Amino acid sequence: xxxxxxxxxxxxxxxxxxxxxxxxxxxxxxxxxxxxxxxxxxxxxxxxxxxxxxxxxxxxxxxxxxxxxxxxxxxxxxxxxxxxxxxxxxxxxxxxxxxxxxxxxxxxxxxxxxxxxxxxxxxxxxxxxxxxxxxxxxxxxxxxxxxxxxxxxxxxxxxxxxxxxxxxxxxxxxxxxxxxxxxxxxxxxxxxxxxxxxxx
Amino acid sequence: xxxxxxxxxxxxxxxxxxxxxxxxxxxxxxxxxxxxxxxxxxxxxxxxxxxxxxxxxxxxxxxxxxxxxxxxxxxxxxxxxxxxxxxxxxxxxxxxxxxxxxxxxxxxxxxxxxxxxxxxxxxxxxxxxxxxxxxxxxxxxxxxxxxxxxxxxxxxxxxxxxxxxxxxxxxxxxxxxxxxxxxxxxxxxxxxxxxxxxxx
Numbered sequence: 001x002x003x004x005x006x007x008x009x010x011x012x013x014x015x016x017x018x019x020x021x022x023x024x025x026x027x028x029x030x031x032x033x034x035x036x037x038x039x040x041x042x043x044x045x046x047x048x049x050x051x052x053x054x055x056x057x058x059x060x061x062x063x064x065x066x067x068x069x070x071x072x073x074x075x076x077x078x079x080x081x082x083x084x085x086x087x088x089x090x091x092x093x094x095x096x097x098x099x100x101x102x103x104x105x106x107x108x109x110x111x112x113x114x115x116x117x118x119x120x121x122x123x124x125x126x127x128x129x130x131x132x133x134x135x136x137x138x139x140x141x142x143x144x145x146x147x148x149x150x151x152x153x154x155x156x157x158x159x160x161x162x163x164x165x166x167x168x169x170x171x172x173x174x175x176x177x178x179x180x181x182x183x184x185x186x187x188x189x190x191x192x193x194x195x196x197x198x199x200x
Numbered sequence: 201x202x203x204x205x206x207x208x209x210x211x212x213x214x215x216x217x218x219x220x221x222x223x224x225x226x227x228x229x230x231x232x233x234x235x236x237x238x239x240x241x242x243x244x245x246x247x248x249x250x251x252x253x254x255x256x257x258x259x260x261x262x263x264x265x266x267x268x269x270x271x272x273x274x275x276x277x278x279x280x281x282x283x284x285x286x287x288x289x290x291x292x293x294x295x296x297x298x299x300x301x302x303x304x305x306x307x308x309x310x311x312x313x314x315x316x317x318x319x320x321x322x323x324x325x326x327x328x329x330x331x332x333x334x335x336x337x338x339x340x341x342x343x344x345x346x347x348x349x350x351x352x353x354x355x356x357x358x359x360x361x362x363x364x365x366x367x368x369x370x371x372x373x374x375x376x377x378x379x380x381x382x383x384x385x386x387x388x389x390x391x392x393x394x395x396x397x398x399x400x
Contacts, residue, residue, distance in 0.1 A: 021310075023223060095309060102306040105367035109299050110221075118367045153378045157353070159367075160360030167305035167318045167359075178353045186385070 001044055009034055009041065010058040013051060018096040022103035027051070049111060052104065056117035060124060063089075067128055075136030079183060082128050086158055087176045095165060102166045125158070126151040133187070142187040150186060154179065201244055209234055209241065210258040213251060218296040222303035227251070249311060252304065256317035260324060263289075267328055275336030279383060282328050286358055287376045295365060302366045325358070326351040333387070342387040350386060354379065 001009075012034030020029050027048055031038040045051035063085065070081030090098060108115040129151035136142035161175035212234030220229050227248055231238040245251035263285065270281030290298060308315040329351035336342035361375035 099306055099309050102302070102363070105363055106299055106302040106306055108367045109295060109369075115367070115369065122364075122368055149378060149381075152374070153357070153382065156360035156364060156375055156378070157356055158360070159363045160356035160358070163302075163305055163359045163363050164322075164356060167308045167315070168322055169309075169315065174352070175356055178349060178356070181349075182353065182382070 005036075006044075006054075009036065009044070009051070010055055012036075013055045014097065017055075017100035018094070021096075022100045022107070025052075025100075049113070053113045053117060056104070056114065056121070060117065060121050063121065064124060067124075075132045075139065075141055076183075076187070078132040078135075079129065080180075082125075082132070083176060083179065086125075087161075087172055090162070090165065090172050095169070098162060099166045102163060122155060126155050129154050136187060141189065143189045145186060150183075154183075157182075205236075206244075206254075209236065209244070209251070210255055212236075213255045214297065217255075217300035218294070221296075222300045222307070225252075225300075249313070253313045253317060256304070256314065256321070260317065260321050263321065264324060267324075275332045275339065275341055276383075276387070278332040278335075279329065280380075282325075282332070283376060283379065286325075287361075287372055290362070290365070290372050295369070298362060299366045302363060322355055326355050329354050336387060340389065343389045345386060350383075354383075357382075 009030070013030050015033040016025055016030045019033070020026075025048060027041050027045075028038050030048075030051065031041050034041070041051070045054065066085045066089070067082065070078070070085060072078045072081055104114060105118060108118055126148070130147040133142060133145060133147040133150050137144060137147065157175060157179050161170075161172045161179075164170040164175070165172050209230070212230050215233040216225055216230045219233070220226075225248060227241050227245075228238050230248075230251065231241050234241070241251070245254065266285045266289070267282065270278070270285060272278045272281055304314060305318060308318055326348070330347040333342060333345060333347035333350050337344060337347065357375060357379050361370075361372045361379075364370040364375070365372050
Protein backbone atom coordinates (compact mmCIF):
# COMPACT_ATOMS: atom_id res chain seq x y z
CA UNK A 1 0.00 0.00 0.00
CA UNK A 2 1.39 3.45 -0.83
CA UNK A 3 1.92 5.96 1.95
CA UNK A 4 -0.80 8.13 0.44
CA UNK A 5 -3.28 5.26 0.41
CA UNK A 6 -2.44 4.40 4.02
CA UNK A 7 -2.81 8.04 5.06
CA UNK A 8 -6.15 8.17 3.23
CA UNK A 9 -7.42 5.17 5.20
CA UNK A 10 -6.30 6.77 8.46
CA UNK A 11 -8.14 9.98 7.61
CA UNK A 12 -11.22 7.95 6.65
CA UNK A 13 -11.02 6.08 9.97
CA UNK A 14 -10.85 9.39 11.79
CA UNK A 15 -13.95 10.70 10.00
CA UNK A 16 -15.87 7.44 10.50
CA UNK A 17 -15.03 7.44 14.23
CA UNK A 18 -16.26 11.02 14.58
CA UNK A 19 -19.43 10.19 12.65
CA UNK A 20 -20.37 6.86 14.20
CA UNK A 21 -18.35 6.45 17.41
CA UNK A 22 -16.37 3.34 18.25
CA UNK A 23 -19.20 0.93 19.01
CA UNK A 24 -20.97 1.53 15.69
CA UNK A 25 -17.81 1.65 13.59
CA UNK A 26 -17.69 -0.93 10.78
CA UNK A 27 -15.29 -1.60 7.92
CA UNK A 28 -18.10 -0.59 5.55
CA UNK A 29 -18.43 2.78 7.26
CA UNK A 30 -14.68 3.36 7.06
CA UNK A 31 -14.75 2.35 3.38
CA UNK A 32 -17.62 4.80 2.83
CA UNK A 33 -15.38 7.63 4.07
CA UNK A 34 -12.43 6.55 1.90
CA UNK A 35 -11.56 5.92 -1.76
CA UNK A 36 -11.32 2.18 -1.00
CA UNK A 37 -13.87 -0.57 -1.31
CA UNK A 38 -14.60 -2.61 1.78
CA UNK A 39 -12.83 -5.54 0.07
CA UNK A 40 -9.71 -3.42 -0.46
CA UNK A 41 -9.76 -2.38 3.22
CA UNK A 42 -9.99 -6.04 4.25
CA UNK A 43 -7.04 -6.84 2.01
CA UNK A 44 -4.87 -4.58 4.21
CA UNK A 45 -6.57 -5.06 7.58
CA UNK A 46 -8.16 -8.32 8.71
CA UNK A 47 -10.52 -6.71 11.17
CA UNK A 48 -11.77 -3.38 12.42
CA UNK A 49 -9.57 -3.90 15.49
CA UNK A 50 -6.46 -4.43 13.34
CA UNK A 51 -7.22 -1.22 11.47
CA UNK A 52 -7.72 0.66 14.74
CA UNK A 53 -4.36 -0.57 16.04
CA UNK A 54 -2.76 1.03 12.99
CA UNK A 55 -4.86 4.10 13.62
CA UNK A 56 -3.46 4.38 17.16
CA UNK A 57 0.06 4.07 15.71
CA UNK A 58 -0.82 6.84 13.27
CA UNK A 59 -2.02 9.12 16.10
CA UNK A 60 1.16 8.46 18.08
CA UNK A 61 3.36 9.24 15.06
CA UNK A 62 1.43 12.43 14.43
CA UNK A 63 1.89 13.45 18.06
CA UNK A 64 5.63 12.78 17.83
CA UNK A 65 5.89 14.80 14.61
CA UNK A 66 4.02 17.72 16.16
CA UNK A 67 6.21 17.63 19.25
CA UNK A 68 9.37 17.44 17.16
CA UNK A 69 8.22 20.57 15.32
CA UNK A 70 8.03 22.45 18.61
CA UNK A 71 11.76 22.50 19.30
CA UNK A 72 12.09 25.46 21.67
CA UNK A 73 15.31 25.52 23.67
CA UNK A 74 13.91 27.00 26.86
CA UNK A 75 12.46 24.20 29.06
CA UNK A 76 9.38 26.19 30.11
CA UNK A 77 8.68 27.08 26.48
CA UNK A 78 9.00 23.40 25.58
CA UNK A 79 6.38 22.55 28.20
CA UNK A 80 4.09 25.24 26.80
CA UNK A 81 4.60 23.89 23.28
CA UNK A 82 3.71 20.42 24.56
CA UNK A 83 0.51 21.77 26.13
CA UNK A 84 -0.27 23.54 22.84
CA UNK A 85 0.00 20.25 20.95
CA UNK A 86 -2.19 18.43 23.46
CA UNK A 87 -4.89 21.02 24.05
CA UNK A 88 -5.06 22.53 20.58
CA UNK A 89 -5.38 19.17 18.86
CA UNK A 90 -8.10 18.14 21.32
CA UNK A 91 -9.89 21.40 20.64
CA UNK A 92 -9.69 21.18 16.85
CA UNK A 93 -10.80 17.55 16.90
CA UNK A 94 -13.87 18.22 18.97
CA UNK A 95 -15.94 16.11 21.31
CA UNK A 96 -16.94 13.45 18.77
CA UNK A 97 -13.37 12.29 18.36
CA UNK A 98 -12.61 12.64 22.07
CA UNK A 99 -15.60 10.39 22.74
CA UNK A 100 -14.44 7.73 20.27
CA UNK A 101 -10.97 7.82 21.83
CA UNK A 102 -12.43 7.37 25.32
CA UNK A 103 -14.43 4.38 24.05
CA UNK A 104 -11.19 2.89 22.73
CA UNK A 105 -9.50 3.49 26.12
CA UNK A 106 -12.39 1.66 27.80
CA UNK A 107 -11.71 -1.29 25.44
CA UNK A 108 -8.07 -1.60 26.51
CA UNK A 109 -8.78 -4.23 29.20
CA UNK A 110 -10.19 -6.46 26.43
CA UNK A 111 -7.55 -5.74 23.79
CA UNK A 112 -3.88 -6.05 24.70
CA UNK A 113 -2.82 -4.44 21.41
CA UNK A 114 -4.86 -1.30 22.14
CA UNK A 115 -3.34 -1.18 25.61
CA UNK A 116 0.22 -1.52 24.29
CA UNK A 117 -0.32 1.47 22.02
CA UNK A 118 -1.97 3.54 24.75
CA UNK A 119 0.97 2.74 27.03
CA UNK A 120 3.40 3.77 24.31
CA UNK A 121 1.51 7.03 23.79
CA UNK A 122 1.56 7.69 27.52
CA UNK A 123 5.30 7.00 27.70
CA UNK A 124 5.86 9.42 24.82
CA UNK A 125 3.83 12.17 26.53
CA UNK A 126 5.53 11.64 29.87
CA UNK A 127 8.91 11.47 28.15
CA UNK A 128 8.50 14.93 26.63
CA UNK A 129 7.48 16.46 29.95
CA UNK A 130 10.13 14.65 32.02
CA UNK A 131 12.89 15.64 29.60
CA UNK A 132 11.94 19.32 29.65
CA UNK A 133 11.69 19.28 33.46
CA UNK A 134 15.01 17.47 33.86
CA UNK A 135 16.66 19.97 31.55
CA UNK A 136 15.17 22.89 33.49
CA UNK A 137 16.35 21.46 36.79
CA UNK A 138 19.87 20.94 35.42
CA UNK A 139 20.03 24.52 34.17
CA UNK A 140 18.74 25.83 37.49
CA UNK A 141 15.67 27.27 35.79
CA UNK A 142 13.38 24.95 37.78
CA UNK A 143 13.62 23.86 41.36
CA UNK A 144 14.77 20.36 42.37
CA UNK A 145 11.66 18.38 41.50
CA UNK A 146 11.43 14.76 40.43
CA UNK A 147 10.91 14.95 36.63
CA UNK A 148 9.13 11.57 36.43
CA UNK A 149 6.63 12.51 39.14
CA UNK A 150 5.82 15.85 37.52
CA UNK A 151 5.43 14.11 34.15
CA UNK A 152 3.11 11.49 35.58
CA UNK A 153 1.01 14.13 37.30
CA UNK A 154 0.75 16.20 34.11
CA UNK A 155 -0.24 13.13 32.07
CA UNK A 156 -2.88 12.19 34.67
CA UNK A 157 -4.34 15.69 34.55
CA UNK A 158 -4.49 15.57 30.74
CA UNK A 159 -6.23 12.19 30.94
CA UNK A 160 -8.68 13.72 33.40
CA UNK A 161 -9.34 16.69 31.13
CA UNK A 162 -10.11 14.25 28.32
CA UNK A 163 -12.67 12.30 30.33
CA UNK A 164 -14.23 15.53 31.64
CA UNK A 165 -14.62 16.88 28.12
CA UNK A 166 -16.53 13.72 27.14
CA UNK A 167 -18.47 12.91 30.30
CA UNK A 168 -19.18 16.43 31.59
CA UNK A 169 -18.91 18.50 28.38
CA UNK A 170 -16.28 20.62 30.14
CA UNK A 171 -14.06 22.88 28.09
CA UNK A 172 -10.49 21.56 28.21
CA UNK A 173 -9.19 25.13 28.39
CA UNK A 174 -10.32 25.17 32.04
CA UNK A 175 -7.89 22.36 32.80
CA UNK A 176 -5.09 23.94 30.82
CA UNK A 177 -5.24 27.06 33.01
CA UNK A 178 -5.08 24.96 36.17
CA UNK A 179 -2.22 22.91 34.76
CA UNK A 180 -0.18 26.00 33.86
CA UNK A 181 -0.67 27.40 37.34
CA UNK A 182 0.41 24.07 38.80
CA UNK A 183 3.57 24.05 36.66
CA UNK A 184 4.35 27.67 37.55
CA UNK A 185 4.19 26.91 41.24
CA UNK A 186 5.84 23.51 41.13
CA UNK A 187 8.78 24.49 38.96
CA UNK A 188 9.43 28.03 40.21
CA UNK A 189 13.02 28.05 41.45
CA UNK A 190 14.25 29.31 44.75
CA UNK A 191 11.31 28.60 47.04
CA UNK A 192 13.03 29.04 50.40
CA UNK A 193 10.61 26.78 52.30
CA UNK A 194 11.50 23.58 50.49
CA UNK A 195 15.26 23.05 50.33
CA UNK A 196 16.13 19.69 48.85
CA UNK A 197 12.52 18.57 48.74
CA UNK A 198 11.14 16.70 45.76
CA UNK A 199 7.69 18.15 45.36
CA UNK A 200 5.27 17.22 42.64
CA UNK B 201 -40.84 -1.67 45.34
CA UNK B 202 -39.37 -2.10 48.83
CA UNK B 203 -36.04 -0.49 49.67
CA UNK B 204 -34.54 -3.96 50.03
CA UNK B 205 -35.74 -5.01 46.60
CA UNK B 206 -34.39 -1.81 45.07
CA UNK B 207 -31.05 -2.31 46.82
CA UNK B 208 -30.98 -5.90 45.58
CA UNK B 209 -31.44 -4.73 42.00
CA UNK B 210 -28.64 -2.19 42.39
CA UNK B 211 -26.29 -4.88 43.73
CA UNK B 212 -27.29 -7.17 40.86
CA UNK B 213 -26.60 -4.35 38.38
CA UNK B 214 -23.18 -3.86 39.92
CA UNK B 215 -22.33 -7.57 39.57
CA UNK B 216 -23.68 -7.75 36.02
CA UNK B 217 -21.64 -4.69 35.00
CA UNK B 218 -18.47 -6.24 36.46
CA UNK B 219 -19.20 -9.54 34.73
CA UNK B 220 -20.28 -8.34 31.28
CA UNK B 221 -19.24 -4.68 30.94
CA UNK B 222 -21.58 -1.94 29.79
CA UNK B 223 -21.86 -2.83 26.11
CA UNK B 224 -22.92 -6.42 26.78
CA UNK B 225 -25.19 -5.63 29.70
CA UNK B 226 -28.81 -6.74 29.21
CA UNK B 227 -31.87 -6.77 31.44
CA UNK B 228 -31.70 -10.58 31.34
CA UNK B 229 -28.14 -10.53 32.68
CA UNK B 230 -29.13 -8.19 35.49
CA UNK B 231 -32.12 -10.41 36.28
CA UNK B 232 -29.77 -13.42 36.35
CA UNK B 233 -27.75 -11.73 39.11
CA UNK B 234 -30.86 -10.83 41.14
CA UNK B 235 -33.89 -12.48 42.76
CA UNK B 236 -36.13 -10.86 40.11
CA UNK B 237 -37.41 -12.16 36.83
CA UNK B 238 -36.66 -10.11 33.74
CA UNK B 239 -40.39 -9.25 33.60
CA UNK B 240 -40.26 -7.94 37.18
CA UNK B 241 -37.23 -5.81 36.32
CA UNK B 242 -39.06 -4.37 33.32
CA UNK B 243 -42.02 -3.57 35.56
CA UNK B 244 -39.80 -1.17 37.52
CA UNK B 245 -37.45 -0.01 34.74
CA UNK B 246 -38.52 0.46 31.13
CA UNK B 247 -35.05 0.03 29.69
CA UNK B 248 -31.49 -0.87 30.62
CA UNK B 249 -30.69 2.84 30.38
CA UNK B 250 -33.44 3.73 32.86
CA UNK B 251 -32.09 1.14 35.29
CA UNK B 252 -28.56 2.49 34.87
CA UNK B 253 -29.73 6.03 35.61
CA UNK B 254 -31.06 4.73 38.93
CA UNK B 255 -27.78 2.91 39.40
CA UNK B 256 -25.85 6.17 38.99
CA UNK B 257 -28.17 7.76 41.57
CA UNK B 258 -27.43 4.84 43.87
CA UNK B 259 -23.66 5.30 43.47
CA UNK B 260 -23.95 9.01 44.19
CA UNK B 261 -26.02 8.37 47.33
CA UNK B 262 -23.53 5.78 48.50
CA UNK B 263 -20.68 8.26 47.96
CA UNK B 264 -22.55 10.91 49.94
CA UNK B 265 -23.22 8.47 52.78
CA UNK B 266 -19.58 7.42 52.92
CA UNK B 267 -18.43 11.04 52.92
CA UNK B 268 -20.94 11.96 55.64
CA UNK B 269 -19.49 9.13 57.76
CA UNK B 270 -16.04 10.71 57.51
CA UNK B 271 -16.82 13.78 59.60
CA UNK B 272 -13.38 14.82 60.78
CA UNK B 273 -13.16 18.40 62.02
CA UNK B 274 -9.64 19.14 60.81
CA UNK B 275 -9.75 20.29 57.16
CA UNK B 276 -6.67 18.30 56.10
CA UNK B 277 -8.08 15.18 57.77
CA UNK B 278 -11.33 15.75 55.88
CA UNK B 279 -9.42 15.84 52.61
CA UNK B 280 -7.63 12.62 53.54
CA UNK B 281 -10.95 10.99 54.42
CA UNK B 282 -12.31 12.10 51.03
CA UNK B 283 -9.30 10.53 49.28
CA UNK B 284 -9.85 7.35 51.32
CA UNK B 285 -13.44 7.13 50.09
CA UNK B 286 -12.42 7.70 46.47
CA UNK B 287 -9.33 5.54 46.25
CA UNK B 288 -10.37 2.74 48.58
CA UNK B 289 -13.73 2.23 46.86
CA UNK B 290 -11.99 2.19 43.47
CA UNK B 291 -9.52 -0.34 44.79
CA UNK B 292 -12.11 -2.65 46.34
CA UNK B 293 -14.27 -2.49 43.22
CA UNK B 294 -11.46 -3.44 40.90
CA UNK B 295 -10.80 -2.85 37.25
CA UNK B 296 -13.93 -4.57 35.90
CA UNK B 297 -16.20 -2.02 37.54
CA UNK B 298 -13.89 0.89 36.70
CA UNK B 299 -14.05 -0.22 33.07
CA UNK B 300 -17.86 -0.36 33.06
CA UNK B 301 -17.99 3.09 34.64
CA UNK B 302 -15.64 4.48 32.00
CA UNK B 303 -17.87 2.99 29.29
CA UNK B 304 -20.83 4.78 30.86
CA UNK B 305 -18.87 8.06 30.91
CA UNK B 306 -18.13 7.59 27.21
CA UNK B 307 -21.91 7.26 26.65
CA UNK B 308 -22.68 10.61 28.29
CA UNK B 309 -22.61 12.56 24.98
CA UNK B 310 -25.43 10.29 23.77
CA UNK B 311 -27.48 10.24 26.98
CA UNK B 312 -28.36 13.50 28.68
CA UNK B 313 -29.64 11.67 31.78
CA UNK B 314 -26.27 9.91 32.30
CA UNK B 315 -24.53 13.25 31.89
CA UNK B 316 -26.80 14.97 34.42
CA UNK B 317 -25.93 12.35 37.01
CA UNK B 318 -22.20 12.45 36.23
CA UNK B 319 -22.32 16.24 36.59
CA UNK B 320 -24.11 15.90 39.91
CA UNK B 321 -21.51 13.41 41.11
CA UNK B 322 -18.71 15.74 40.04
CA UNK B 323 -20.36 18.67 41.83
CA UNK B 324 -20.64 16.55 44.98
CA UNK B 325 -16.95 15.58 44.83
CA UNK B 326 -15.79 19.11 44.17
CA UNK B 327 -18.12 20.41 46.87
CA UNK B 328 -16.49 18.24 49.53
CA UNK B 329 -12.99 19.33 48.54
CA UNK B 330 -13.85 23.01 48.14
CA UNK B 331 -15.60 23.13 51.52
CA UNK B 332 -12.66 21.56 53.34
CA UNK B 333 -10.21 23.90 51.57
CA UNK B 334 -12.35 26.97 52.29
CA UNK B 335 -12.58 25.97 55.92
CA UNK B 336 -8.81 25.46 56.13
CA UNK B 337 -8.15 28.86 54.56
CA UNK B 338 -10.54 30.57 56.98
CA UNK B 339 -8.85 28.94 59.98
CA UNK B 340 -5.43 29.89 58.66
CA UNK B 341 -4.44 26.24 58.39
CA UNK B 342 -4.07 26.53 54.59
CA UNK B 343 -2.68 29.35 52.56
CA UNK B 344 -4.91 31.71 50.54
CA UNK B 345 -5.83 29.44 47.65
CA UNK B 346 -8.98 29.48 45.56
CA UNK B 347 -11.03 26.54 46.92
CA UNK B 348 -12.95 26.02 43.66
CA UNK B 349 -9.76 25.81 41.60
CA UNK B 350 -8.14 23.31 43.97
CA UNK B 351 -11.34 21.24 43.97
CA UNK B 352 -11.53 21.22 40.19
CA UNK B 353 -7.88 20.20 39.91
CA UNK B 354 -8.32 17.39 42.44
CA UNK B 355 -11.44 16.11 40.63
CA UNK B 356 -9.59 16.22 37.29
CA UNK B 357 -6.71 14.22 38.74
CA UNK B 358 -9.12 11.62 40.15
CA UNK B 359 -10.81 11.37 36.74
CA UNK B 360 -7.37 10.90 35.19
CA UNK B 361 -6.46 8.17 37.69
CA UNK B 362 -9.68 6.38 36.76
CA UNK B 363 -8.96 6.39 33.03
CA UNK B 364 -5.32 5.35 33.66
CA UNK B 365 -6.44 2.39 35.75
CA UNK B 366 -8.65 1.20 32.89
CA UNK B 367 -6.60 2.13 29.83
CA UNK B 368 -3.07 1.59 31.18
CA UNK B 369 -3.69 -0.86 34.05
CA UNK B 370 -1.99 1.62 36.37
CA UNK B 371 -2.42 1.26 40.10
CA UNK B 372 -4.48 4.19 41.41
CA UNK B 373 -2.27 4.34 44.50
CA UNK B 374 0.42 5.95 42.30
CA UNK B 375 -1.91 8.89 41.65
CA UNK B 376 -2.96 9.14 45.27
CA UNK B 377 0.65 9.70 46.34
CA UNK B 378 1.08 12.44 43.74
CA UNK B 379 -2.20 14.04 44.75
CA UNK B 380 -1.25 14.08 48.46
CA UNK B 381 2.07 15.69 47.64
CA UNK B 382 0.27 18.28 45.49
CA UNK B 383 -2.12 19.09 48.34
CA UNK B 384 0.71 19.31 50.87
CA UNK B 385 2.55 21.83 48.72
CA UNK B 386 -0.48 23.77 47.55
CA UNK B 387 -2.13 24.17 50.93
CA UNK B 388 0.93 24.59 53.15
CA UNK B 389 0.52 27.94 54.88
CA UNK B 390 3.03 30.70 55.10
CA UNK B 391 4.94 30.37 51.86
CA UNK B 392 6.76 33.71 51.82
CA UNK B 393 7.20 33.83 48.03
CA UNK B 394 3.51 34.05 47.20
CA UNK B 395 1.74 36.67 49.29
CA UNK B 396 -1.87 37.14 48.22
CA UNK B 397 -1.48 34.81 45.28
CA UNK B 398 -4.21 32.32 44.40
CA UNK B 399 -2.28 29.25 43.39
CA UNK B 400 -3.85 25.99 42.36
